[in-house]
Amino acid sequence: MEGMYDNPEMTGVFLDELEEQLQLLEQNILELERCGENPDIIQKIFRVAHTLKGSSAAMGFEKMKLLTHEMEDVLDKMRNHRLEVTKPVINILFQCLDHLRMLKEDFLIDKNDIKTDISSTLDELKKILAGGTYQDTSIKDSGDMAAEKIENKTEQEEHALKFMLDLEQQIQIEQAVISGFNLLVCEVKIAKESVMKLARAYLILNYLNEIGTVIQADPNILENGDIQLKDSISYLFITQLNGKTIEAKVKNDLMEIESIKVYPYQWDMSRQQALTTEFIKPGTDNSAASKTADLEKKVNHTVRVDVDRLEKMMDLVGELVIERTRIAQVGNVLHERYKADNAIEDLIGISNQISRVTNELQELVLKTRMLPIKQLFGRFPRVVRDLAEALSKKVNLVMEGEETELDKTIIEDISDPLIHLIRNAVDHGIETPEERTGIGKPPAGTLLISAFHQENNVILTVQDDGRGIDFDKVKESAVKKQIITAQEAAALTEQEIISLIFHSGFSTSTAVSDISGRGVGLDVVKSQVDKLNGIIEVETRKGEGTKFIIKLPLTLAILTGLLVKINDETYALPMSNVIEIVRKPEEEIESVKGQDITVIRDKVLPLIWLHDYFNIPRKEKKKNIFIVVLGVAEKRLGLVVDELVGNQEIVVKPLGSYIGKVKTLSGATILGDGSVACILDVAGIAKMVGTEKVSKMGDE
Amino acid sequence: MSELIDSQYVVCELGNEKYALGINDVYEIIKMKKITVIHNSNPFLEGVINLRGKIVPIVNLHKKLERDNYTLTKSTRVVILRSRDEMVGVIVDKVNRVIRFSDIQPSPETVAGIDGDYFEGLGISEEGVISILKVDKVLYE
Numbered sequence: 001m002e003g004m005y006d007n008p009e010m011t012g013v014f015l016d017e018l019e020e021q022l023q024l025l026e027q028n029i030l031e032l033e034r035c036g037e038n039p040d041i042i043q044k045i046f047r048v049a050h051t052l053k054g055s056s057a058a059m060g061f062e063k064m065k066l067l068t069h070e071m072e073d074v075l076d077k078m079r080n081h082r083l084e085v086t087k088p089v090i091n092i093l094f095q096c097l098d099h100l101r102m103l104k105e106d107f108l109i110d111k112n113d114i115k116t117d118i119s120s121t122l123d124e125l126k127k128i129l130a131g132g133t134y135q136d137t138s139i140k141d142s143g144d145m146a147a148e149k150i151e152n153k154t155e156q157e158e159h160a161l162k163f164m165l166d167l168e169q170q171i172q173i174e175q176a177v178i179s180g181f182n183l184l185v186c187e188v189k190i191a192k193e194s195v196m197k198l199a200r201a202y203l204i205l206n207y208l209n210e211i212g213t214v215i216q217a218d219p220n221i222l223e224n225g226d227i228q229l230k231d232s233i234s235y236l237f238i239t240q241l242n243g244k245t246i247e248a249k250v251k252n253d254l255m256e257i258e259s260i261k262v263y264p265y266q267w268d269m270s271r272q273q274a275l276t277t278e279f280i281k282p283g284t285d286n287s288a289a290s291k292t293a294d295l296e297k298k299v300n301h302t303v304r305v306d307v308d309r310l311e312k313m314m315d316l317v318g319e320l321v322i323e324r325t326r327i328a329q330v331g332n333v334l335h336e337r338y339k340a341d342n343a344i345e346d347l348i349g350i351s352n353q354i355s356r357v358t359n360e361l362q363e364l365v366l367k368t369r370m371l372p373i374k375q376l377f378g379r380f381p382r383v384v385r386d387l388a389e390a391l392s393k394k395v396n397l398v399m400e401g402e403e404t405e406l407d408k409t410i411i412e413d414i415s416d417p418l419i420h421l422i423r424n425a426v427d428h429g430i431e432t433p434e435e436r437t438g439i440g441k442p443p444a445g446t447l448l449i450s451a452f453h454q455e456n457n458v459i460l461t462v463q464d465d466g467r468g469i470d471f472d473k474v475k476e477s478a479v480k481k482q483i484i485t486a487q488e489a490a491a492l493t494e495q496e497i498i499s500l501i502f503h504s505g506f507s508t509s510t511a512v513s514d515i516s517g518r519g520v521g522l523d524v525v526k527s528q529v530d531k532l533n534g535i536i537e538v539e540t541r542k543g544e545g546t547k548f549i550i551k552l553p554l555t556l557a558i559l560t561g562l563l564v565k566i567n568d569e570t571y572a573l574p575m576s577n578v579i580e581i582v583r584k585p586e587e588e589i590e591s592v593k594g595q596d597i598t599v600i601r602d603k604v605l606p607l608i609w610l611h612d613y614f615n616i617p618r619k620e621k622k623k624n625i626f627i628v629v630l631g632v633a634e635k636r637l638g639l640v641v642d643e644l645v646g647n648q649e650i651v652v653k654p655l656g657s658y659i660g661k662v663k664t665l666s667g668a669t670i671l672g673d674g675s676v677a678c679i680l681d682v683a684g685i686a687k688m689v690g691t692e693k694v695s696k697m698g699d700e
Numbered sequence: 701m702s703e704l705i706d707s708q709y710v711v712c713e714l715g716n717e718k719y720a721l722g723i724n725d726v727y728e729i730i731k732m733k734k735i736t737v738i739h740n741s742n743p744f745l746e747g748v749i750n751l752r753g754k755i756v757p758i759v760n761l762h763k764k765l766e767r768d769n770y771t772l773t774k775s776t777r778v779v780i781l782r783s784r785d786e787m788v789g790v791i792v793d794k795v796n797r798v799i800r801f802s803d804i805q806p807s808p809e810t811v812a813g814i815d816g817d818y819f820e821g822l823g824i825s826e827e828g829v830i831s832i833l834k835v836d837k838v839l840y841e
Contacts (some may be wrong), residue, residue, distance in 0.1 A: 319753040569737065614739035655738070655748065658757045658786050658839070662741050670750045676736040 011111075014059050016304065018104055021048050022097065023378055029093045030381045037078075037085040045093070046075040051198075052100070058195040061111070064103050067118050070125040071096050077129065092124050094382075169215050176213075176238040184212075184243055185265045188250070189232045189258040200256055201233050207254060211246065212239025236265055307408070310369055317358075317365045318558060318651035324358045325648075325672040327351045366558065370405035373451045373458075376415050377402050380449060383419055387426045394433050394444035395426055401451040406458050410552060413532055414460070417525040421462040421548050422447065424522070429466030429546055439543070441465070457576055458554060463547040469540040471497050478503070495603075498538045499634050502526040526633045530683035533559070533574045533666075535631045551576065559652060561669065561679065563645035564628060567616045570677040572650050572669055573639075577682040579631045581644065583624040595689070598627065598638060605629065605638040606689045610680075613664065613688065632686040639685065648672075652679060664688075708800055709823065711830060712779060712792040715767050718830045719792075720799075720823055725835040727780040727787055729795055732772060749778070749789065756780060758789040764838060765814055783835050790839075801825050804832070817841075 025048045032041045049071040056064035071093070077083035102116040165173070177183055186208060190200045201221050208214050214237040221233070239246065243262035250260050331351045334344050377399050388395040406414075430436075430445030437443050448463040475489040478500050484492075492500075502522045529536050534552040553559055553576040561572035562581075582600055589598050589607065596607040607627065611618045619642045627638040650669040655662065666681035709720035710729075735747035735758055746758040758778060762770050770776065775794040780787050801823035807816045820832040 322753060616739075653755045655755060656757060656786055657784075658788050659738060659741055659745065659748070662738060664740070665738065668736070668748060668755045670753065670755075674750055675734050676748050676750050676755060678736065678738065 011059070014055055015104070015108070017055060018052070021052055022100055022104070024048050025097055025100070026382055027378065029090065029097060030385065032085060032093075033090050033385070039079065042075060042078050042085075046072065046079055049075055054196060054198070061103075061107060061114075063114050063116070063118055064100065064107075067096060067099060067103070067122065070122055070129075074125050074128055083128065089128060092121070092128065095121050095124070165216060172213075173215060173238065181212075181238045181240060182242060183236070183238050183265045184246070184262050186235045186237060186246065186250070187232060187261040187263075188235070189260070191256040191258045194256040204233070204250070204254060204257075205235065207250065208235055208237050208239075211241060211249070212237045305368075310365075313365055314369065314558075317362050318653075320358050321362055321558070321649060321651055322670045322672070324351075324355050326674060328355060329672050362558065366407075366554075367405070369408050370554075371408050371411055372402060373404045373406050373411060373460075374402040376411050376418065377449065377451075379415070379419070380422060383422060384426060384447060387423060391427065392432065393426065393430055395430055396444045396446045398446060398448045399450070400448070404451040404453060404458060406451075406552070407554060410458075410532055410554075413528060414550070414552065417528045417550070418449075418460065418462065420522070420525050422449070425462055425464040425466065425546070429464035429468075431467055453554075454551075458552050460550040460552065461547055462550075463545060465545040468542040468544055468546050469498065469501065469538075470542065474500055498540070501538075502536075502634055529633045530686075533576050533682065534633065535577065536633045538634065558649055560647055561650040562628065562647050563671075563677065564626075564639075564641040565643035565645060566610050566614070566641055567619060569616070570645060570671065570675075572677050572679045573628060573630070574666075574679070574682065575647060577630050577632060579629045579636065582627050582629065582638075584627055585624055589625075600627075600629065600638070603636070605636060607638045607640055608685055608688060609640050610664065610685070611640075630682050630686070632683045635686045635689075637686055637689055639680075650677075650679070706800075708798050709830075709832065710779070710798055711796040711827075712777070713794040713796060714762055714765065714770070714792055717767065718796070718827070719765075720801075720830045720832045721779065721781070721835065722820070722832070723798060725781050725783065727782045730778050730780065730789075732776045732778060732791070746791065751780065751787070751789075754787065756787050756789050758791060759839060761790040761792065761838070765818070781835050781839070783839050788839055799825055799827070801830075807831065 025045060028041050028044045028048070032038065032045065035041070049068045053065055053068040053072060056068060074083065074089075074092075078085060078089075083089065099116060099118050099121050103114060103118070106114045106116050173183060186204075188201075188204055190197050194200050198221070201217075205214055205217065205221065214235050216236045218234045218236075241249075243264065247260055247262045250257065328351050331344070331348045334341075335348060338344055380399065381397055384395050384397045387393075425447055426445075430447070431439075431441075433443035436445065446465050448461070450461050450463075452459055471494065474497050475484075475492065478484050479486050479489050483500065483503050502525075526536060529550055529552070532552050534550055537549040537551075538546065539549070540546040553574065560575040562575055562578050563570055563572050565571070584598055584600075589596055591597070596609070597604050598607055599605070605627075609618065626641050626644060628641055629636060629638050648671075652667045653669060654667050655665065664681055664684050665678045666684070667679045668676050669679055671677050708723040710723055710726050711718055711720050713719075730751070733749045735749055737747040738745060738757075744759050744764045746760045748755050748757050750756075760769070762768065770791055770793055773793065777792055777795045778789040779792055779795065780789045782788075803824040804821045805824065807819040807821050809816045818834055818837050820834050823830045823832050
């Protein structure tokens with residue numbers, strides 16, 4: 001058996017499933033807490049516990065099996081209304097969930113060394129079990145038996161009712177019966193010792209689909225993947241073979257089957273016919289047929305793919321994108337040269353076609369890397385609940401745009417910053433219920449988290465209706481922490497005060513709380529957003545709340561870049577960082593303490609001359625200079641460029657480990673003419689503001 | 701040193717000096733391409749080129765081996781080397797041919813004023829004595 005546990009493929013599948021189930025568990029426990037006793041939800045939680053018990057047992061993961069087994073017992077009691085859904089019970093369920101997570105982590109590190117101690121939770125579960133009512137177990141057992149008996153008796157008669165068939169399925173059966181197929185029920189008892197009954201059931205399903213078409217199954221595993229499986233399962237299917245042959249075949253070919261029974265299904269032609277004709281209007285026979293075809297397709301086919309392969313695919317598509325542009329360019333050159341040549345017309349046609357296909361391919365590959373942000377949002381209810389609990393505040397969490405899709409790597413990287421903002425909002429933003437009622441607000445605060453697409457960006461917002469940022473307090477605190485002097489503080493604009501909260505080592509909360517970290521607050525959020533080429537904005541009103549807006553690129557692998565020239569070298573800037581481009585006459589540039597600045601729409605912008613940093617000459621003076629206004633997280637700055645080339649989709653390529661990290665560059669890309677252009681690292685450039693080399697206007 | 705004798709070497713010229721590169725280190729030899737400058741990085745780094753969609757750094761071997769800088773001629777080539785799983789190109793004035801050495805001597809402490817650690821040894825052939833470059837050392841130190 002040892003060999004089976006060590007099979008990496010199985011471990012992978014197990015872990016994937018585990019993660020899914022744990023998320024499901026979390027959702028449902030939260031739901032249970034919210035709506036109180038609800039048989040559906042309890043049933044769902046029970047199923048998760050049951051599934052986990054099965055799969056952990058199959059993996060030989062003893063501790064998890066024990067824990068889920070106890071959970072199952074408790075849940076079973078709840079299901080049978082012999083245990084009330086109370087706060088302590090829910091807390092213990094949460095505790096179980098946490099322990100399951102910890103077990104999973106341990107399992108990931110070393111499956112032979114599971115450190116997490118689950119005994120306390122086991123004890124609590126047992127306590128609940130014991131605390132519940134013992135007396136009626138006997139009644140329940142006998143009740144069950146009776147029910148079983150009735151089931152047995154009516155088994156034969158009940159076949160007609162057993163399968164819930166929708167119209168499409170009825171049509172499918174109809175047609176099969178007319179064309180002389182056998183309509184059979186295959187009742188299979190899966191061996192008791194089989195560890196993965198559901199998997200068995202699917203194997204049987206696939207097997208039957210090879211020799212016929214399965215219409216329906218009971219329990220319905222066709223539609224519901226996480227069903228709790230009894231020992232036996234019935235399939236309704238159409239085939240050309242007869243019952244006896246199938247019985248023999250199944251017994252012969254499949255393992256872990258205790259018994260199998262195949263018998264014809266009573267199909268009430270006339271009754272069904274009435275039903276069918278009602279719906280099928282004359283001349284729609286074809287559509288019915290195509291409907292059946294659709295139905296077969298409906299079963300979701302998914303494949304789990306290694307992310308590395310997707311990355312590789314992305315790289316290749318990236319190369320294709322570059323070559324496409326080159327083909328088009330060469331085609332145009334040739335067209336100019338040999339206008340009369342038909343072959344070149346063809347070439348251009350082909351090049352256009354390739355262009356279209358490449359675009360579609362690129363879009364598709366990008367989409368394969370995209371995941372709905374739901375994955376991330378799913379974690380928030382728990383975070384908010386625990387926080388609100390700990391701080392005795394009331395928070396209404398509203399989430400919007402959960403289906404918004406985002407690159408997988410970005411989802412992973414933005415998770416911590418978002419949780420940080422949420423914690424901040426609950427901890428510092430939203431007031432206590434008493435305070436809120438005192439100022440005429442509803443006692444429960446609202447925390448709105450939303451995600452949506454805007455052009456090539458994703459906008460994430462975290463908004464609370466709490467007390468807002470207190471500017472005076474921020475200033476005071478910044479002076480106390482010697483981030484700024486008192487004089488400087490007096491002259492600050494609102495925007496500048498807000499940017500103070502992103503300063504490292506800044507935290508307005510007087511008491512260091514466990515919840516919002518220890519002064520390593522928003523600067524972490526900022527640096528992470530920087531890393532993703534994103535922008536942060538803050539809107540705040542005293543007494544009304546605060547809104548953090550994060551703007552991120554959809555994907556990091558391909559981005560829209562603005563190509564600019566500095567002297568004669570071409571550079572690319574990520575479009576997501578570009579706010580606007582302005583032209584300014586030279587006279588409007590001023591120098592303050594050695595830093596060049598200019599005023600654009602009443603905002604003071606520091607200017608950067610990369611020429612100086614790169615030690616290349618500035619171009620001859622023109623009347624106007626181009627300034628590209630860039631945003632990094634909350635910072636804004638102007639980059640002086642000599643020429644604007646245009647914007648273009650660019651594929652980001654790393655410079656490689658030989659060159660290593662270069663301060664001003666985040667990578668390189670290949671342009672249409674095959675040459676390499678470096679991508680400027682806007683966050684890195686922003687850090688250079690105020691350094692001698694890049695800020696002065698010149699020596700004249 | 702026997703395994704050194706068995707293998708083949710690419711002989712190239714920098715100025716009037718000949719150097720040998722182990723053929724296993726050489727990935728390919730291409731003509732000079734447009735090099736994009738990377739400012740403020742390694743002083744020996746000439747820039748990067750696009751090698752069929754890959755960004756490959758180009759090192760100025762003349763500078764590294766303290767020779768007069770190269771001038772672009774018809775015979776200038778970029779030798780793409782593979783070292784530590786990465787491709788790095790070096791500029792040479794000319795690529796001569798592939799040879800085997802009849803004998804290889806350990807390199808002295810300094811070779812023409814350069815640290816002897818840069819060399820695997822001195823290869824002896826009909827063309828005379830040619831110093832064999834230790835690719836890893838030359839590129840990374």
